Amino acid sequence: MTGRRDLGVANADIVDMRLRNTHPSREQSSGGGIYGGVSWIDAAGTSTVVALDDACDLPLEEAHPARRIPRYKNSTHTPGRYWSATGSVLLEYESFLESKWMTMLDFDPAVVAFSSQPLRFVGHDRDGPFEHVPDLFARTADGHGHVIDVKAPFLAEEKKQIRLARRTARWCEVVGWNYWFVKEIDDVLWANVSFLAGYRRKPAALLTMSDRLLELVRQPTSIAEVMRFMEAPELARAVLLHLCWRQQIQLDLAEPLRYDSRLTHLRCSDLPVSWHHPTNPIARQSGISRSQGARMDRPMRLAVGANIEFEEETHQVLGLHGSFVRLMSESGGRQIIAVTELVADPSFRPAPEGQPMSRAVAGDMAAQVDQLPETEIKRIVELEGHLQEVLTGYRSGRAHEALPGEPRPAYTHGQTLTARLRAKAAETGMTERHLYRLLQAYQDAGRWGLVDGRKLRALSPLNSMDSRAIRAIEDQCAAETFESGARIGGRFMRRVRNRLDATHGAGVVPLPPARTFYRAVEHLLHLSPAGPTSRRQNDANKPDRAFEVLRASRPGEVVMIDTTRLDVIAYEPAADLTHAVELTYALDLATRSLLAWRLTPAGTKGIDVSLLLADMMAPLPMRMGWDDRLRFTMMRLPQQRLLDLDERLAEAAARPVIYPETLLVDLGKPYQSKVLWGAAQWLGISIQDARKARPIDKANIERSFETVRMQFSEHVAGCKSYDVAHRPSNPEAFARWTLEELDDFFAEYVIAVYQQRPTGGLHLPGFPGVHMSPNQAYEHAVAHAGYVVCPINGAMYYELLPIARCKIQDYGVDVNGLRYFGNVLHELRHVASPESGKYAGKWAVRYDPRDLRHAYFFDPRDNTWHLLDWIHGRPAHLPFTDVMLRNARKLVAVRGLDNSDSELIAKALLDLQNRTDAPETWLRIDRRAQLKDAQRARAAARDRANADPPIETHTEPAALYTTPVSEDDIDLSDLADLEPLGVWDPQAD
Numbered sequence: 010m011t012g013r014r015d016l017g018v019a020n021a022d023i024v025d026m027r028l029r030n031t032h033p034s035r036e037q038s039s040g041g042g043i044y045g046g047v048s049w050i051d052a053a054g055t056s057t058v059v060a061l062d063d064a065c066d067l068p069l070e071e072a073h074p075a076r077r078i079p080r081y082k083n084s085t086h087t088p089g090r091y092w093s094a095t096g097s098v099l100l101e102y103e104s105f106l107e108s109k110w111m112t113m114l115d116f117d118p119a120v121v122a123f124s125s126q127p128l129r130f131v132g133h134d135r136d137g138p139f140e141h142v143p144d145l146f147a148r149t150a151d152g153h154g155h156v157i158d159v160k161a162p163f164l165a166e167e168k169k170q171i172r173l174a175r176r177t178a179r180w181c182e183v184v185g186w187n188y189w190f191v192k193e194i195d196d197v198l199w200a201n202v203s204f205l206a207g208y209r210r211k212p213a214a215l216l217t218m219s220d221r222l223l224e225l226v227r228q229p230t231s232i233a234e235v236m237r238f239m240e241a242p243e244l245a246r247a248v249l250l251h252l253c254w255r256q257q258i259q260l261d262l263a264e265p266l267r268y269d270s271r272l273t274h275l276r277c278s279d280l281p282v283s284w285h286h287p288t289n290p291i292a293r294q295s296g297i298s299r300s301q302g303a304r305m306d307r308p309m310r311l312a313v314g315a316n317i318e319f320e321e322e323t324h325q326v327l328g329l330h331g332s333f334v335r336l337m338s339e340s341g342g343r344q345i346i347a348v349t350e351l352v353a354d355p356s357f358r359p360a361p362e363g364q365p366m367s368r369a370v371a372g373d374m375a376a377q378v379d380q381l382p383e384t385e386i387k388r389i390v391e392l393e394g395h396l397q398e399v400l401t402g403y404r405s406g407r408a409h410e411a412l413p414g415e416p417r418p419a420y421t422h423g424q425t426l427t428a429r430l431r432a433k434a435a436e437t438g439m440t441e442r443h444l445y446r447l448l449q450a451y452q453d454a455g456r457w458g459l460v461d462g463r464k465l466r467a468l469s470p471l472n473s474m475d476s477r478a479i480r481a482i483e484d485q486c487a488a489e490t491f492e493s494g495a496r497i498g499g500r501f502m503r504r505v506r507n508r509l510d511a512t513h514g515a516g517v518v519p520l521p522p523a524r525t526f527y528r529a530v531e532h533l534l535h536l537s538p539a540g541p542t543s544r545r546q547n548d549a550n551k552p553d554r555a556f557e558v559l560r561a562s563r564p565g566e567v568v569m570i571d572t573t574r575l576d577v578i579a580y581e582p583a584a585d586l587t588h589a590v591e592l593t594y595a596l597d598l599a600t601r602s603l604l605a606w607r608l609t610p611a612g613t614k615g616i617d618v619s620l621l622l623a624d625m626m627a628p629l630p631m632r633m634g635w636d637d638r639l640r641f642t643m644m645r646l647p648q649q650r651l652l653d654l655d656e657r658l659a660e661a662a663a664r665p666v667i668y669p670e671t672l673l674v675d676l677g678k679p680y681q682s683k684v685l686w687g688a689a690q691w692l693g694i695s696i697q698d699a700r701k702a703r704p705i706d707k708a709n710i711e712r713s714f715e716t717v718r719m720q721f722s723e724h725v726a727g728c729k730s731y732d733v734a735h736r737p738s739n740p741e742a743f744a745r746w747t748l749e750e751l752d753d754f755f756a757e758y759v760i761a762v763y764q765q766r767p768t769g770g771l772h773l774p775g776f777p778g779v780h781m782s783p784n785q786a787y788e789h790a791v792a793h794a795g796y797v798v799c800p801i802n803g804a805m806y807y808e809l810l811p812i813a814r815c816k817i818q819d820y821g822v823d824v825n826g827l828r829y830f831g832n833v834l835h836e837l838r839h840v841a842s843p844e845s846g847k848y849a850g851k852w853a854v855r856y857d858p859r860d861l862r863h864a865y866f867f868d869p870r871d872n873t874w875h876l877l878d879w880i881h882g883r884p885a886h887l888p889f890t891d892v893m894l895r896n897a898r899k900l901v902a903v904r905g906l907d908n909s910d911s912e913l914i915a916k917a918l919l920d921l922q923n924r925t926d927a928p929e930t931w932l933r934i935d936r937r938a939q940l941k942d943a944q945r946a947r948a949a950a951r952d953r954a955n956a957d958p959p960i961e962t963h964t965e966p967a968a969l970y971t972t973p974v975s976e977d978d979i980d981l982s983d984l985a986d987l988e989p990l991g992v993w994d995p996q997a998d
Contacts, residue, residue, distance in 0.1 A: 045132010
């Protein structure tokens with residue numbers, strides 16, 4: 010990476026910051042004036058600082074992020090987590106552009122590992138103190154390290170960013186790393202790589218089809234020709250694109266990917282292993298070289314006081330010392346550099362001389378003139394005719410449109426301009442000086458120069474107001490966005506007055522009279538402070554620009570997940586209680602299909618969201634009473650080949666089964682839980698965060714909530730409107746359906762209505778008038794992009810549960826204070842887990858927060874799941890959740906006892922369940938808590954029923970069994986005192 014290299018791609022957008030020396034010596038490091046180190050966090054979570062000379066071989070590809078990526082309201086960056094197929098890990102990124110470069114590194118076969126925000130440079134150099142966290146670090150197969158900074162194009166051109174990049178390049182030179190300063194990726198290249206990235210996970214049919222596909226592309230051929238010779242093209246297409254992702258099959262990435270794209274087979278020995286190989290996506294598009302400065306087309310004399318451009322910053326020459334020159338930058342940094350090195354640097358050039366600012370012309374003058382009153386426009390047109398006659402002799406300004414008698418003798422070209430102005434002054438009654446000024450204004454600005462300025466005065470109530478008062482009105486309106494409305498002349502005016510007095514002093518900033526203040530507020534604000542709170546909140550959440558369009562070209566490319574409060578109240582007859590319902594579902598962006606959903610009591614948890622992944626990748630079984638036309642087999646897909654892969658589709662409903670690539674979620678607590686992150690990492694799914702308070706980032710699913718409300722919620726008994734103005738006085742009185750019944754109704758609505766009904770946002774490409782339903786869009790997308798087989802694993806339920814790391818003791822395992830036991834643990838007691846790293850020696854035990862009576866253990870010896878029972882559990886214990894466990898711990902703590910004692914917790918839990926089970930002692934809050942726990946426990950039982958049953962290996966302790974006795978030990982001495990039981994005689998009276 011030391012020489013210049015031109016690979017011939019025209020629209021390159023990468024600035025290479027590589028230096029001439031890849032591995033500098035310690036003397037060069039000291040001579041460069043760089044003193045500092047590298048701070049990083051290793052895989053075990055230990056933070057250390059290493060000297061620059063010793064940092065070259067640090068395993069930064071395994072490092073934890075050196076800084077925390079911020080997430081705040083009104084942020085412009087889009088953070089998320091990218092699933093890397095290279096390392097099978099989730100890597101956090103700060104912007105979508107950064108995730109693009111992660112995809113490019115993932116696609117490059119020469120990159121063996123990479124990490125995000127891996128290190129922090131700390132120290133100082135010749136420009137002063139220095140601290141910087143690069144965006145990415147990549148390790149290539151040849152062992153070299155590559156530090157990468159990603160900047161948006163509009164930021165990469167800033168002098169501050171270029172100076173930072175050059176300083177970082179010097180520090181990387183000292184360490185021995187290569188440095189890359191990258192911007193946007195070529196559009197065609199990114200379109201191809203991002204499409205192939207959807208197939209970076211290993212497909213199910215890879216082993217059975219890869220050899221056949223590699224044989225077909227021995228000679229250059231097209232995708233369409235290959236598909237002709239495959240028995241299952243919808244499955245072969247996914248395998249073929251996976252081989253293209255792994256670059257075992259090559260195609261031209263500089264051209265758009267089509268069915269006629271040419272394919273070439275590469276043997277393993279032909280795969281590129283160098284960062285500079287032409288097949289490298291970064292090198293292909295870059296033509297990388299040092300950034301070239303402007304060529305000097307005139308000689309320049311270096312003298313004290315002269316200004317020059319160097320390293321994208323203006324410097325002043327302070328002095329000359331033999332062959333060295335002393336420079337001071339505009340930021341205050343000083344340095345001494347050899348003249349030969351300064352002149353040879355491509356960024357060296359003379360500083361541009363100042364140029365006068367060009368006179369700005371007002372906007373669309375013709376449009377502004379048209380808005381004037383008719384009388385003013387008539388006056389301007391007539392005056393323009395007089396001036397045109399002075400200039401040309403014709404009122405129209407054109408000889409071929411001359412009026413009869415034109416040109417008149419006083420305005421012929423033989424007359425001087427002064428004579429013509431004198432004649433026109435006598436004709437119109439204006440002075441010659443005034444006419445001359447109008448003529449100059451007309452020549453400079455056209456008709457706009459003839460407008461009477463008095464006609465342009467805007468009659469605005471803000472003209473007479475102090476700017477500080479206007480700012481106070483805006484600030485007070487923003488502060489009251491989420492408050493109840495009030496009259497402008499009452500509370501709002503008083504608060505504005507108080508705000509001004511507190512900021513500038515009492516009476517310093519005057520307010521206009523009340524009526525003028527009212528008109529000013531109505532003129533200044535889009536919505537009145539007295540308007541409905543909901544309208545003001547919606548107005549505050551509106552974007553300040555056009556809605557952003559998020560696109561997806563294949564099923565599962567982007568899946569949006571969100572939660573909303575369903576406008577239907579559920580009724581629980583056992584507790585005679587109504588409760589709110591939350592609806593969480595996943596929407597596929599490409600097909601607009603509702604893939605999975607969960608109805609839960611208010612308070613959705615992270616476990617509900619993570620199990621939603623299992624729901625969307627498993628077929629939805631047909632339910633009793635559904636019509637046969639709602640079966641999956643009624644969709645126009647190659648059914649037989651799909652049934653061979655997954656027999657569950659035979660009895661499935663007509664709802665797409667999709668393996669998601671990226672989840673788009675918001676910053677709510679259930680979506681930022683470690684449970685969801687762990688499930689996404691295990692399944693190979695990236696997570697994209699929507700920005701805080703920016704619902705437009707997932708506008709499609711927000712709009713689908715309204716569709717569900719209009720098509721489903723409004724037609725269900727117990728509907729409470731989303732708006733208080735339309736809500737009945739007592740909506741709880743109309744509730745009649747339980748949560749399970751509402752779930753059945755909603756499932757039937759999705760399968761029978763939503764998935765079958767044409768959607769306005771879906772149309773056949775090239776035929777905008779042809780609208781499709783979500784099921785039709787799925788059928789078309791599968792034919793276009795192939796079918797990606799979802800994981801078929803009955804144990805997926807257990808693998809998506811939260812993990813507790815613990816050691817196996819004599820009593821079993823301790824999971825968050827509760828002890829569990831099973832025979833499989835007895836066999837592995839005191840055996841260390843084979844895992845290494847942070848959890849070395851500890852076993853992974855899964856638990857369901859919705860039912861803590863059991864835990865689940867995976868035995869690596871026979872790859873089976875085992876059921877573990879709570880040691881202190883008894884048949885009297887009902888299913889209890891983590892919420893009830895916390896309440897039991899609180900009861901133990903209130904009594905002054907040890908809330909970590911398992912037996913005390915078990916007794917408190919049983920006491921709590923007994924008390925809440927007595928209807929005569931129920932409070933409304935107790936009934937709601939028990940109802941929520943019961944609903945979550947039933948949901949956990951349904952999930953367990955859909956999963957493979959675990960092996961129950963728990964054996965009750967011997968003390969719980971009754972010891973049998975012999976007949977000799979029975980004392981019969983007291984039997985003579987017993988009264989015999991009478992026998993009933995039916996004939997007796």
